[in-house]
Amino acid sequence: MNQERYYKFSEYLKERFGCRVYKIGVDAGFSCPNKDGRISRDSCIYCNTKAFSFYSRGLPRTIEDQIEEGIDFGKSRYAAERFIVYFQANTNTYAPLEILKERYDVVRKFKDVVGIAIGTRPDCVDNRVLDLLSSYTQDYEVWIEYGLQSAHNNTLEFINRGHTYDDFLKAVELSRGRRGIKICAHVIIGLPNETAGDIMDTATQVGHLKLDGVKIHPLHVVRGTRLESLFTNGLCTLLELDTYVNLVVDFLERLWPKTVIQRVTADCLPNLLVGPQWILKKNKVLNEIENKLSKEGRFQGRIYKE
Numbered sequence: 001m002n003q004e005r006y007y008k009f010s011e012y013l014k015e016r017f018g019c020r021v022y023k024i025g026v027d028a029g030f031s032c033p034n035k036d037g038r039i040s041r042d043s044c045i046y047c048n049t050k051a052f053s054f055y056s057r058g059l060p061r062t063i064e065d066q067i068e069e070g071i072d073f074g075k076s077r078y079a080a081e082r083f084i085v086y087f088q089a090n091t092n093t094y095a096p097l098e099i100l101k102e103r104y105d106v107v108r109k110f111k112d113v114v115g116i117a118i119g120t121r122p123d124c125v126d127n128r129v130l131d132l133l134s135s136y137t138q139d140y141e142v143w144i145e146y147g148l149q150s151a152h153n154n155t156l157e158f159i160n161r162g163h164t165y166d167d168f169l170k171a172v173e174l175s176r177g178r179r180g181i182k183i184c185a186h187v188i189i190g191l192p193n194e195t196a197g198d199i200m201d202t203a204t205q206v207g208h209l210k211l212d213g214v215k216i217h218p219l220h221v222v223r224g225t226r227l228e229s230l231f232t233n234g235l236c237t238l239l240e241l242d243t244y245v246n247l248v249v250d251f252l253e254r255l256w257p258k259t260v261i262q263r264v265t266a267d268c269l270p271n272l273l274v275g276p277q278w279i280l281k282k283n284k285v286l287n288e289i290e291n292k293l294s295k296e297g298r299f300q301g302r303i304y305k306e
């Protein structure tokens, strides 16, 4: 793998493309079946797409505009030379195939885009969608990013995900059959009612799946969500930074060493964040995770077992 304590996405991208690659999050104007009534109207309890969506913040922009802005930003801020377009907001496989193709195809207008990443739910893919995504692998690196959050069905029910762990396993299985599509799972540490043992159980199960990528997020409360009312009514607590750092380190040790860790923190607009406030200090969070791993001689996959 590498000299690092965990397999960072930045390192993977450098190995793969030989230059700096910046991931541009876009809101392609899709909806979500867990909000529009097909599964539920209540959404996941922590969801407020305004936290990362131009459209939802009343700032509609075309996909082209968002990519253009992302490229300018990535070039000036990070000296990036290539770009991955991340279809991020809502459920980006939830539309008729021709609409999906039309919106994904926008990336073809930008010569420096080398990849696409599609954020979606495990219950929103089928063979036709995966065949469509697979067709882009000739020209692009293609990632599908499944929101899992937890391997425990009681938690998934409590947070109103509207799918089960089994749905996730089926989606992974179906996606694996498509050559070239890389699979990433999103998990959340600190979900209501989960013990450290529950979280490590999710880590072990995700580790055994030998996924291409994992994103780890700390639970955080965004304004306007049902989680906010649970939190303000004292019905859920948030992790302190040191507890989160301990849990992330324990989590990483259970993952497959070759899984690329795309994230170990979260982003939120400060005016939408209820807490914990430490997630706004991204570098501090990253440094504390790094320091703990290094001081204690620990690393990703240390206790992973085949």
Ligand code: SF4
Pocket (backbone or CB within 6 Å): 032, 033, 034, 035, 043, 044, 047, 048, 049, 089, 090, 091, 121, 147, 161
């Ligand atoms: S699946 Fe994603 S977009 Fe849909 S309600 Fe849940 S968090 Fe929000």
